[in-house]
Amino acid sequence: LLQPYAAEMLIPALKEVVDLPIHLHTHDTSSMQAATLLKAIEADVDIVDACLSSMSGLTSQPNLNSMIAIMQGQPREQKYNLASLNQYANYWEDAREIYYPFESGLKAGTAEVYEHEIPGGQYSNLRPQAIALGLEHKFEEVKKNYSVVNKMFGDIVKVTPSSKVVGDMAIFMTSNGLSEADVMEQGATLAFPDSVIDLFKGNLGQTNDGFPEALSKLILKGDKPFTDAPNAHLAPIDFDTEFAAFQQAFDDE
Template sequence: ARLTRLREAVPNIMLQMLIRGANGVGYKAYPDNLTEKFVAEASEKGIDLFRIFDSLNWMKGMEGCLNFVRRQTPGLAEGSICYTGDILDPSRPKYNLNYYLTLARQLEEAGAHILCIKDMAGLLKPYAAAELIPALRETVKIPIHLHTHDTSSLQAATYLKAVEAGVNVIDVALGGLSGLTSQPNFNSVVEMLRHSPRHREFDQHSLNEFSDYFEALREQYYPFESGLLAGTAEVYAHEIPGGQYSNLRPQAAALGLLDKFEEVKQRFHDANELLGDIPKVTPSSKVVGDLSLFMVSNNLTPQDVLEKGPTLNFPESVRELLRGDIGQPEGGWPAGMQQAVLRDEKPFTERPGEHLAPIDFERAWVDFEKANPYTQFTDLLSSLLYPKVFADYWEFRKSYGDVSRIPTPVFFFGLKEGEETIIEIARGKSIIIRLQSIGPVNEEGMRTMFFTLNGQTRNLEVRDQRVAVKTVHNAKADRANPKQVAAPLQGLLSKMLVQAGQQVPKNAPLFVIEAMKMETTITAPADLTVGSLTLGEGARVQADDLVLTVA
């Protein structure tokens, strides 16, 4: 719906989207016909340009999507190379200039209309850009598009060198939304190029007005800021992508590691090295982040990970990555790390889509519509791509309706007594809601909220989540006792996979802990018989909480 509204509002401007090749818009590989159907639907709803990439720069992960866009849509297929390393650093030869030129040539041969250099962590330095862009122009005939993030506050200089070298397109952000983990400042770049051969005419007064508007709007989203107050050269050490930096902090907080965030950043670097120094873009960057959080949660060094690997319960995303579920990196996966994580499980090197059965959309739609009345085909696609996220969203939508119409501050922070808001429920039709007062809490933890709706009194009973909050302290496991199985990290005990008295073979799954998109499956350290279940599904756990005993 939002894409449709955007298309209607800006019919004369091209809209583009990112698509993660075989990973679609998710964190895993999907059946080929699901990716193809999604591309066709996105094009029909208004997308003009598909920026196609693979988080490991694996051509097999991009070829299918490139073909889908060219064959199924009137849109443009932009093939992307994820930039990592430093082409000017002789100590890091894995990602040298020839590596990028070879990929560029392959993307052009695969049918890309445009080539994008996707510098998600802002690692492309000015003099590296001055060498890379001319070399690419000599290698391919298609336009070259450069994307970066300004975490270091250096990337305007990188853009200047790229522009001087002949880059065709650069990505910028309006002044009020620019800098740090975002893109360089649009308004400033316009002035940087004024009176130069590459100047393009923009109305600076209008740009500044737009910037002021979004700067004020941004304040309403302050809880989601990255936490950076200035640019930092640390990014050249940890290489955390700009889009991930603001997510990694709340992930760390959810695991009780916010006070160790500096260590998390160091372990991000270590985790990347353990995985073979890979390009870090979603979904590969998420895996590096998951591994870094896992290492800090369990006080593990890189050497510990390799030596103790067979006894550790790694996040599921790490297992999937090293198994080959996301694709293959340059030079393959480090054998020692792969063996430590997968143990006896055999990895594969073929394209993941070759192992996945196609979706029967007719049957899937019948089943989906029956379970979810009043939905659309796009909802089915969302459900297939993000089953749990869609299920949670749909339950929320059934309970509360279309909350996207509620003004942002009211949605995030609610109304105060005596405060009112105007909600536009349709074009030209608005309602005025005023919170008159809040009643006392009753014995069931409910309060009556007294509103007026366009002047008419409305009462609503809601549960006060703050009432009678009990802090539960779970029993702690004795790590030295082999008959006690503990939670290795803080989170939600989302799945209990065994029962009391059940015989479980070594390495079989026992339970799953989930925290901020990271799932960790805890497996049996040896053949065992389950004694008692100390905690059940839905319990909040801290590291070292006792979950079950061994008979």
């Protein structure tokens, strides 16, 4: 979701308050993230992620081969053997055909990602999830509901596993024909997905301002959420004992 001119502002701002190296990782659903990486590089980012050309783009990372070509002659150029990388790319282009059934379904980049905000790493999983539930013909509605759910949840940071929770709720609403108003009106009688209950219970942590109170009451149905760290409620583990038990259970013999 990071756009080029936003990266140009963000990297220096982070550098002012963080001593650690800034490592920028992005997927390329919008097909413009090479520009974002370049602006970040010019703003002195320490590390950027890219992917071999034949495995890059769309819900993967930006094109490594192209980024290397872009950087030729730039003061921060890193020397790579581009001809060799192109040969590797040709090999993996053929290998990729074997895994065609697992592709995301996207044929071209789309700025729609700035509307629904589905992370690239999730998009390629969400579509098969919808297909498995018989919702392939309603995938556009799933994407719209993803955006609705994100706002309902308080515009949360969407990374694994929080992004999956938003997706689960979007699929739940789509499969049951529910709007946001329906959820707020009927929530007391709805059986929400377990992942959604876990999120609002606090098992994945807390947002800065907490979760929306009215929706939280409907989802938790009187159960009180945690307000501290999730691991505060986990039983202690003796790793030495557990590892010994693991070795015994999964011995090579």
